[in-house]
Amino acid sequence: MDKSAPKAIHLKDYAPPPYLIDTVDLTFDLGEEVTRVRSSLQLRANPVRLPDGAPVPLVLDGQELKLVSLAIDGRTLEPAEYAIGPESLTIFDPPAAFALEVETELKPQENTSLEGLYRTSGNFCTQCEAEGFRKITYFLDRPDVMARYRTTITADALKYPVLLSNGNLVAASKMGHDGRHTVTWEDPFAKPCYLFALVAGVLVHVEDSYVTRSGRTVTLRIYVEPGNQDKCDHAMRSLKKSMAWDENVYGLEYDLDIFMIVAVGDFNMGAMENKGLNVFNTKYILARPESATDTDFLGVEAVVAHEYFHNWTGNRVTCRDWFQLSLKEGLTVFRDQEFSSDLNSRPVKRIADVQRLRAAQFPEDSGPMAHPIRPDSYIEINNFYTTTVYEKGAEVVRMIHTLLGAEGYRKGIDLYFERHDGQAVTCDDFVAAMEDATGKDLSQFRRWYSQAGTPELDISGEYDGHGRTYRLTVRQSCPPSPGQPVKQPYHIPLALGLLDPQGADIPLRLKTEDVPKGTSRVLDVTEAEQVFEFADVPAPPVPSLLRGFSAPVKLRMSYTDDDLTFLMANDSDAFNRWEAGQTLGTRLLLGLVEDRAAGRPLELSRGFLDALDKILNDPALDHAFAAQALTLPSEGYLGQQMPVIDVDGIHEVRGFARKAIAAHLRDDLLSTYRALGGNEPFAIDAAIGRRSLKNLALGYLMSLEDAEAVELCVGQFHNAHAMTDVIAALGLLNDTHLPQRDAALARFYETWKNEPLVVDKWFSIQAMSERPETLAEVRSLLNHPAFEIRNPNKVYALIGGFAGGNAVRFHDSSGAGYEFLADQVLTLNGLNPQVASRMVKLFARWRKYDDRRQAFMRAQLERIVGAPNLSPDVFEIASKSLQAA
Ligand code: TRP
Numbered sequence: 029m030d031k032s033a034p035k036a037i038h039l040k041d042y043a044p045p046p047y048l049i050d051t052v053d054l055t056f057d058l059g060e061e062v063t064r065v066r067s068s069l070q071l072r073a074n075p076v077r078l079p080d081g082a083p084v085p086l087v088l089d090g091q092e093l094k095l096v097s098l099a100i101d102g103r104t105l106e107p108a109e110y111a112i113g114p115e116s117l118t119i120f121d122p123p124a125a126f127a128l129e130v131e132t133e134l135k136p137q138e139n140t141s142l143e144g145l146y147r148t149s150g151n152f153c154t155q156c157e158a159e160g161f162r163k164i165t166y167f168l169d170r171p172d173v174m175a176r177y178r179t180t181i182t183a184d185a186l187k188y189p190v191l192l193s194n195g196n197l198v199a200a201s202k203m204g205h206d207g208r209h210t211v212t213w214e215d216p217f218a219k220p221c222y223l224f225a226l227v228a229g230v231l232v233h234v235e236d237s238y239v240t241r242s243g244r245t246v247t248l249r250i251y252v253e254p255g256n257q258d259k260c261d262h263a264m265r266s267l268k269k270s271m272a273w274d275e276n277v278y279g280l281e282y283d284l285d286i287f288m289i290v291a292v293g294d295f296n297m298g299a300m301e302n303k304g305l306n307v308f309n310t311k312y313i314l315a316r317p318e319s320a321t322d323t324d325f326l327g328v329e330a331v332v333a334h335e336y337f338h339n340w341t342g343n344r345v346t347c348r349d350w351f352q353l354s355l356k357e358g359l360t361v362f363r364d365q366e367f368s369s370d371l372n373s374r375p376v377k378r379i380a381d382v383q384r385l386r387a388a389q390f391p392e393d394s395g396p397m398a399h400p401i402r403p404d405s406y407i408e409i410n411n412f413y414t415t416t417v418y419e420k421g422a423e424v425v426r427m428i429h430t431l432l433g434a435e436g437y438r439k440g441i442d443l444y445f446e447r448h449d450g451q452a453v454t455c456d457d458f459v460a461a462m463e464d465a466t467g468k469d470l471s472q473f474r475r476w477y478s479q480a481g482t483p484e485l486d487i488s489g490e491y492d493g494h495g496r497t498y499r500l501t502v503r504q505s506c507p508p509s510p511g512q513p514v515k516q517p518y519h520i521p522l523a524l525g526l527l528d529p530q531g532a533d534i535p536l537r538l539k540t541e542d543v544p545k546g547t548s549r550v551l552d553v554t555e556a557e558q559v560f561e562f563a564d565v566p567a568p569p570v571p572s573l574l575r576g577f578s579a580p581v582k583l584r585m586s587y588t589d590d591d592l593t594f595l596m597a598n599d600s601d602a603f604n605r606w607e608a609g610q611t612l613g614t615r616l617l618l619g620l621v622e623d624r625a626a627g628r629p630l631e632l633s634r635g636f637l638d639a640l641d642k643i644l645n646d647p648a649l650d651h652a653f654a655a656q657a658l659t660l661p662s663e664g665y666l667g668q669q670m671p672v673i674d675v676d677g678i679h680e681v682r683g684f685a686r687k688a689i690a691a692h693l694r695d696d697l698l699s700t701y702r703a704l705g706g707n708e709p710f711a712i713d714a715a716i717g718r719r720s721l722k723n724l725a726l727g728y729l730m731s732l733e734d735a736e737a738v739e740l741c742v743g744q745f746h747n748a749h750a751m752t753d754v755i756a757a758l759g760l761l762n763d764t765h766l767p768q769r770d771a772a773l774a775r776f777y778e779t780w781k782n783e784p785l786v787v788d789k790w791f792s793i794q795a796m797s798e799r800p801e802t803l804a805e806v807r808s809l810l811n812h813p814a815f816e817i818r819n820p821n822k823v824y825a826l827i828g829g830f831a832g833g834n835a836v837r838f839h840d841s842s843g844a845g846y847e848f849l850a851d852q853v854l855t856l857n858g859l860n861p862q863v864a865s866r867m868v869k870l871f872a873r874w875r876k877y878d879d880r881r882q883a884f885m886r887a888q889l890e891r892i893v894g895a896p897n898l899s900p901d902v903f904e905i906a907s908k909s910l911q912a913a
């Protein structure tokens with residue numbers, strides 16, 4: 029392998045910084061050709077590392093910078109006093125405390141990585157997390173160096189009328205003779221440099237205000253490009269709800285006089301929590317019913333909340349080092365999930381979150397990139413903003429909440445803030461606060477932070493009619509992960525109930541207890557094998573296990589099909605009612621995949637059809653929940669259950685089952701569609717559920733492709749007011765060869781060509797079509813005038829939509845899809861390594877496919893690893909994917 033291959037860095041090598049920075053005074057001179065940055069830092073030796081003061085060399089991080097001048101305490105340094113490396117600036121013999129002045133030049137207009145200072149739609153914008161500040165100036169670019177910032181920005185007053193940075197505006201000049209103006213911002217809170225932000229350009233804003241619980245008035249502003257002011261209402265409402273929720277649920281208030289959000293069209297991720305100046309991907313701000321779907325609206329609400337919540341969980345208390353990323357991300361995702369649950373339907377949100385975890389995190393956790401939520405090492409930190417760190421991290425915080433109870437959890441979090449406000453801390457500090465506040469021993473629980481992989485629970489039950497007891501035997505295991513051949517048992521909260529033959533919950537008394545403790549409770553599973561014995565069980569029960577998905581594990585229990593239909597109909601836990609249907613559906617569909625492979629005729633079980641019939645016709649059911657319960661397990665989820673993924677078999681069998689269900693329930697689906705199909709004015713409330721059930725019905729009906737269904741679908745496409753309904757209809761037409769398909773796509777583009785976020789939908793829909801000609805169409809869409817390879821949203825829509833959202837076409841047995849993806853990865857590698865690395869990840873599961881596909885994918889990965897100028901981002905994913913299983 030290449031000798032210059034980038035090196036891994038390890039958690040065990042962590043050492044505190046030798047120097048600390050107390051204050052940072054930045055001056056930006058923004059220009060079309062060159063941007064000049066002057067930085068004045070107050071530094072001192074860190075007493076923890078250098079108790080006797082200096083000197084050890086001061087090594088500052090810096091990338092792609094041109095050094096203009098360098099001075100200590102006002103004296104320009106001689107060339108012999110420092111050295112410039114490709115990614116650092118070393119000052120050999122600094123004093124124990126000093127002022128450092130560094131002047132550098134950069135070219136933001138050439139920065140396509142969207143990290144550091146870059147241009148988007150003619151404006152200037154920064155993205156510093158995780159290590160982008162080093163592309164702006166030489167600095168100790170690590171989160172345990174926290175400083176107070178003052179930022180002065182000078183720029184052309186006409187081209188850049190709006191100049192923003194963190195904190196409060198403390199000075200602003202009028203335009204001078206040179207046509208330039210200057211502002212100064214000051215942030216009173218010490219922060220790590222990854223939370224620094226600067227935005228400059230032509231922006232308009234909508235403004236509102238919020239009065240905090242203690243009576244302070246906070247100005248709220250959302251900045252967007254002109255023309256988008258009318259798409260900010262929902263984001264603003266979401267922000268105010270987030271502020272109120274954090275006060276009510278966590279007792280946390282906002283701490284500055286102004287909170288600003290800027291929405292930009294070119295952004296690698298969803299959004300960024302810079303102190304007082306969040307920067308968002310437009311996708312998570314702009315929303316109007318005509319142009320955004322219900323999913324988009326919920327996404328805006330959740331991401332606005334997520335970034336706002338970071339103000340305490342991430343900013344006031346930050347991470348000591350990047351191995352601790354889940355300290356802020358897992359906790360903040362848990363907080364935004366709970367916020368959305370409180371605002372909308374809790375079971376529907378939980379189901380959506382678990383689906384996401386299973387669709388993305390479980391595969392990651394059993395593949396070549398598997399890592400603990402607190403990784404031990406990384407080559408490129410940008411590769412570790414993963415679903416494991418975020419979503420599994422949130423599950424780990426949720427389990428602490430479950431084990432401690434709401435009150436205990438709140439005591440723990442209060443202690444965490446009391447101890448660590450203003451500090452950069454570790455996951456272990458978080459767990460310690462939870463323990464110290466409640467007296468609960470979480471030592472074994474800590475394995476969730478250090479071990480990778482999805483644990484498996486094997487549960488069996490045994491009823492004893494004479495003793496009226498029910499014994500549950502619980503076994504846990506966890507498959508090996510890269511670098512972790514053997515796992516120790518986890519501490520797993522197992523929430524459960526027992527249903528009597530009428531479907532009612534039985535009061536739960538363990539044999540060791542005197543009185544029952546409720547009808548739903550949490551057992552502490554800690555051993556590799558453990559037995560729980562329940563007393564006073566009048567008849568053989570059906571257990572409802574892992575209620576609410578109380579731990580991120582895979583559950584195996586030998587239910588009969590009848591047990592599952594019984595749970596679907598009766599479980600008092602809504603999540604488990606849904607889960608029982610998914611378990612049954614998975615079992616039946618995998619059976620059909622086998623039947624198909626063996627050349628047997630396909631037939632869908634009558635009992636399953638009847639159970640679906642009941643759900644569809646249950647007037648008491650929440651519409652959104654019914655839609656989830658009537659959705660078959662996804663192709664991806666079914667594939668995960670197979671030792672070798674049968675892509676074509678799964679696709680065909682799932683299509684067959686959809687048709688069989690549609691044929692069986694046709695009349696009820698039609699009447700459901702008609703009952704819910706009123707083209708009602710848009711609202712973001714119960715109407716979401718009505719739309720999802722209505723469009724589910726339309727989807728089933730369209731699988732029959734009969735004239736009536738097509739007419740409904742085309743009618744909906746043309747007449748619907750809400751984008752949710754337009755997109756649902758277009759998505760269904762998109763899989764057909766009907767003449768109306770091309771006409772609808774053309775009309776959709778004509779209508780929306782000036783709305784980039786809607787054009788993204790147009791790209792992704794086409795990329796996900798199951799039609800055989802899709803790859804050819806995707807290739808030609810790369811040359812469509814609206815496609816821009818430099819824009820991440822476009823890449824995620826078209827290339828990501830195809831390779832990540834279209835299993836049958838991407839995994840076409842010719843291997844053409846693989847070659848296409850590798851071509852795009854290599855192009856993106858030179859432009860935007862973060863985006864390239866997200867695309868190359870789509871190859872990571874190559875070992876799960878048959879020999880022929882494996883050989884094709886491996887060849888493409890080898891081609892990528894052998895390519896010149898590979899970024900560390902792409903190198904890490906591709907090389908780890910190729911490593912021996
Ligand atoms: N911290 C951001 C969040 O809220 C994540 C993020 C935004 C990010 N932009 C990034 C991470 C760029 C790495 C690189 O989750």
Ligand code: ZN
Nearest residue numbers: 334338357360
């Ligand atoms: Zn976050």
